[in-house]
Amino acid sequence: MTDKKKAVSGSKKAHSSSQTKVKRKKEYIKREVEEKKKPKKVNRGPVKKKRKHTKHKSGSTNTSVHKNRRVPPKKKQQKPRKKKKLKLLLNQIMLTIAISVGLFSTIIYFTVRTTKMEGYAMTTTLTDKDRVLISKLGQIKRFKMVYFKHPLTKEKTVRRIIGMPGDELYYKNDQLFINNKLTPERFLEKAVAEAKQSGFLLTQDFSLKQVADVERIPENKYFVLGDNRQFSSDSRDYGLIDKKDIIGIVELRFFPLPTAAHF
Numbered sequence: 001m002t003d004k005k006k007a008v009s010g011s012k013k014a015h016s017s018s019q020t021k022v023k024r025k026k027e028y029i030k031r032e033v034e035e036k037k038k039p040k041k042v043n044r045g046p047v048k049k050k051r052k053h054t055k056h057k058s059g060s061t062n063t064s065v066h067k068n069r070r071v072p073p074k075k076k077q078q079k080p081r082k083k084k085k086l087k088l089l090l091n092q093i094m095l096t097i098a099i100s101v102g103l104f105s106t107i108i109y110f111t112v113r114t115t116k117m118e119g120y121a122m123t124t125t126l127t128d129k130d131r132v133l134i135s136k137l138g139q140i141k142r143f144k145m146v147y148f149k150h151p152l153t154k155e156k157t158v159r160r161i162i163g164m165p166g167d168e169l170y171y172k173n174d175q176l177f178i179n180n181k182l183t184p185e186r187f188l189e190k191a192v193a194e195a196k197q198s199g200f201l202l203t204q205d206f207s208l209k210q211v212a213d214v215e216r217i218p219e220n221k222y223f224v225l226g227d228n229r230q231f232s233s234d235s236r237d238y239g240l241i242d243k244k245d246i247i248g249i250v251e252l253r254f255f256p257l258p259t260a261a262h263f
Contacts, residue, residue: 111136113248115147115156121226121233122158125187125263131255132158138249140164143187145250145263146224152238158250159234160187163208163223168216170207188227203229211236222246 117130122145126132134147145160162176163169169178174192176183185192188202195202208223209215212235217223220243226232235241252262 112251114254115158117158120231121228122160123228124191125227126158126250126253130253130259132250133252133254134248135251136248138251140222140243140246140249143185146222147247147250148224148241149245149247150238151241151245156247159224159226159232161222162225162235163217163240165217165219165221167223168208169223170205171203172205174201174203176203188229191227191229206236212239214240220244 113134113136114131115134117126117128117132120128125145132147138144140146140161142161142164145158147156147158149155150157163178167178168180169176171177174195176185192202203225208217212223217240221240222243223235223240225234225236250263252260254260
């Protein structure tokens, strides 16, 4: 009995071990089939990291920026801005100066000018090489010195207004009579006194009719004389001057400095 039991148990063990082998073999085959069914992985090299897209506050997408990109500090960005502002300020200042100089030059050109005296016709008030300032906006008045174009030669010169439009005038014994009224020439008082002491007249007697061939000065015409009456060439020689030939009024002598004076 014991031998039979042993034989039976032995056969059972052999049968179970064979079943186990068969089961393992099936599992192995099943795994191989499953492995074959799985898709093979393709090696495409290293995967690149996607760049993140940053958005502005307004919501628009900006160009991609790398994570590791370094942003310069604010202090370094401020330097170019300061230079740009300084350059802009300098440009504005230069433009303002240029405009101011241009305006000043234009105003000067149309309102005043300077000239140098030549000769001694206006001695002792003005003499050779004196520099004077001419106002182009000055009002023409009796006894004012005017800068004008010579009616014959067209050269520019300075003389004093004696006769105005509508005047009748004549000289007698170093005295000026306008419209039959004695008119003092205070700027010549010293010269007249010196001439009288020397026994001669500073201004020789004459009438408007004798030197200009008119009884009365016409409109827009003027009678001029030099202060150095004995040696001056003036309206006694070339007649009346036209208003359109008068450039301006002599306002002051600025050179030489010791003799600077306003007229």
